Amino acid sequence: MTQDDPRGLPEGGKGEGLSSLDERLKAARNAEAARKGKAAGKPRKGYNQGSRVLTELIAGPAGGAIIGWLIDRWLGTSPWLLLVMLFSGTVVAFRNIYRISNERPE
Known part of the structure; x- marks a missing residue:
């Protein structure tokens, strides 16, 4: 590390801490994407049933x-x-x- 470098990084430009931070960010993004994928896919049938109701x-x-009303007008x-x-x-x-409510919202 040099004193002139305001970021406090070693002379290579990328610190060891940043590579582990990148790995943790990547793992967190993957976990969030998996969570959103499961959360977005799970209640879909429930929403479909609600729309049908x-x-x-x-x-x-x-x-x-x-x-x-049409038949009344026609027949008087x-x-x-x-x-x-x-x-x-x-x-x-x-x-x-009643039939819709008996279906399972899996």
């Missing part, structure tokens, strides 16, 4: 209501088929949610 909750009653039986189809869409949505 949300879709069923919205699409079931909405689809039934739209179909019932307003609002009875709208109510029947809204109820049946809700029942189908809850049945599908």
